[in-house]
Structures are given as structure tokens and as C-alpha cells.
Amino acid sequence: MFTPESVILSLVLAFVLGQALAWTYYFTHSGLSYSKNYVQSLILITIVVAMVMSTIGGSFVAAVGLMGALSIIRFRNIIRDTRDVAFIFCSLVMGMAVGSQRYAIGIVSAIFMCSIILYLHLVDFGTHEPHNAFLRFSLKGHVGPKHPVTATLRRFCGSFTLISSQDSATGGPYVEYAYQLMIRNATKNDEMLSELGEVEDIENISLTMQEQLLEV
Numbered sequence: 001m002f003t004p005e006s007v008i009l010s011l012v013l014a015f016v017l018g019q020a021l022a023w024t025y026y027f028t029h030s031g032l033s034y035s036k037n038y039v040q041s042l043i044l045i046t047i048v049v050a051m052v053m054s055t056i057g058g059s060f061v062a063a064v065g066l067m068g069a070l071s072i073i074r075f076r077n078i079i080r081d082t083r084d085v086a087f088i089f090c091s092l093v094m095g096m097a098v099g100s101q102r103y104a105i106g107i108v109s110a111i112f113m114c115s116i117i118l119y120l121h122l123v124d125f126g127t128h129e130p131h132n133a134f135l136r137f138s139l140k141g142h143v144g145p146k147h148p149v150t151a152t153l154r155r156f157c158g159s160f161t162l163i164s165s166q167d168s169a170t171g172g173p174y175v176e177y178a179y180q181l182m183i184r185n186a187t188k189n190d191e192m193l194s195e196l197g198e199v200e201d202i203e204n205i206s207l208t209m210q211e212q213l214l215e216v
Contacts, residue, residue, distance in 0.1 A: 006101055007054045011047060013098045017110040018046030018091060024114040025087050028121035033081055042087055046095040053099025132210040133189075135160075135179040140201035142175060148199045156192040158182045174203065181207075 022042045090113050097106030135153075142165070143149050153160045163178040183189065189207060196205055 009103075010050050010054055010098045010101060013103060013106065014047045014050035014095050015043065017094045017098065017106055018043035020110055020114055021046070021087065021090055021094065024117050028117055033084075038084065042091045045088065045091040046098075049092050049095025050099035053096050133181040133183050134208045134210075135181055135206070136177065137196065137205040138174040138176050138203045139199075140173050140175075143177060149196065149202070152192065152195045152199070153179070153181065155195075156184060156188060158184050174201075176204075 022039050025042060026039055090109075094106050094110055097103070097109060137149075139149065143162075159182045161180045163180055165175055165177050167175055183192075186209070193205060193207060196202060
């Protein structure tokens with residue numbers, strides 16, 4: 001039975017569950033594609049779907065009418081991350097559950113999904129060689145086996161490979177280097193860059209993690 005009180009309860013619960021999903025996304029997100037509007041849309045989608053389910057209220061005529069009205073809408077945003085699509089589906093299902101007054105299903109599903117997402121984030125599940133990185137810098141002279149740059153990379157990297165070294169395009173004494181790195185501990189990246197910055201005659205140091213490269 002859809003009463004004003006039950007509809008209000010559905011919308012409030014949709015807001016709470018949407019918030020839980022949005023905070024879970026915010027906490028576990030990584031990469032460069034973060035969008036405040038997307039996070040807010042997770043909450044709004046949950047509420048809107050709950051409104052739709054309350055409006056239908058088991059009426060076939062209302063369902064057909066809403067389908068016709070919603071078919072006018074065109075979504076033009078391209079979702080690049082399949083993980084973001086999963087969050088949208090979670091938002092839709094939770095909205096459907098609470099909108100149809102299946103509160104227990106909505107609450108249990110939200111707790112279960114948020115717990116699974118947090119688990120996957122905390123254990124870094126599915127990551128393959130997660131600290132693969134790309135290092136560039138300019139140095140006056142050449143890097144040898146006993147050079148301070150080599151010693152620093154040995155300390156912080158499990159392995160590193162010289163990809164290219166070429167003379168400066170301006171014809172100066174500097175050589176531009178590019179390395180592929182396998183970093184042991186990404187939390188020490190700042191320390192590694194600090195030590196590299198202390199090397200004599202080094203300039204234009206830049207470090208890009210593999211996750212950032214995949215976002216470009």
C-alpha cells in the first residue's frame with residue numbers, strides 16, 4: 001500500500017542508501033576520472049528510481065506512461081570506466097528496492113555491496129604489477145652503473161629499464177632520459193623524487209604511474 005508516509009520513507013531511505021554508495025565510491029576511487037557530478041548523480045539516481053517505483057505503484061498503465069516519457073531523454077555522457085557502470089546499476093537496484101517498499105532487500109543489498117567494494121579496494125584485488133611507472137628527467141652527461149641516479153633507482157625499484165636517452169633538442173649539454181620502473185612501494189615515491197632532485201645537474205624530473213597513463 002503506497003501512502004504518503006510510505007513514499008516519504010522510501011525517498012529518505014533512498015537518499016541514505018545513495019549516500020552510502022556515493023561515499024563508498026568516493027573512498028575507493030583511484031585514477032584521474034573523478035567527477036563530483038557523477039558522485040552526486042549516484043544519490044540522485046537512487047532517489048529518482050525510488051520515485052519512479054512509487055509512482056508506478058503496481059499500475060501497468062503508469063509503467064507504460066513513464067516508459068514513454070523517459071524514452072524522450074537522451075544520455076550523452078560516455079562512461080569510460082566499467083566500474084562506474086557497476087555503481088550506476090547498484091544505485092538503480094537500490095532505488096527500485098526501496099521504491100517498491102522492499103526495504104529489507106534495499107538495506108541488505110546496500111550493506112553487502114558497499115562491504116564488497118571496500119574489500120576489493122583494501123586488498124587491491126585484481127591489480128597486476130600495480131607500481132609500474134614511467135620516469136623522465138634531463139641530466140648533464142650520461143648515466144652509468146655507478147651513477148647516483150642508478151643507485152637511487154636500485155634502492156626504490158625492483159627493476160628499471162632505460163627506454164630512451166637522447167640529446168637535448170636545443171643542442172645543449174643535457175640528455176633526456178626515459179625509464180620504465182617497477183616500484184617496490186608507491187608510498188615512497190616522494191622520497192625517491194626528493195633523492196633524485198638532489199643529484200647534481202638533474203632537471204625536469206617527472207614520474208607517471210601506470211594507472212595515470214591508462215586514464216589519458
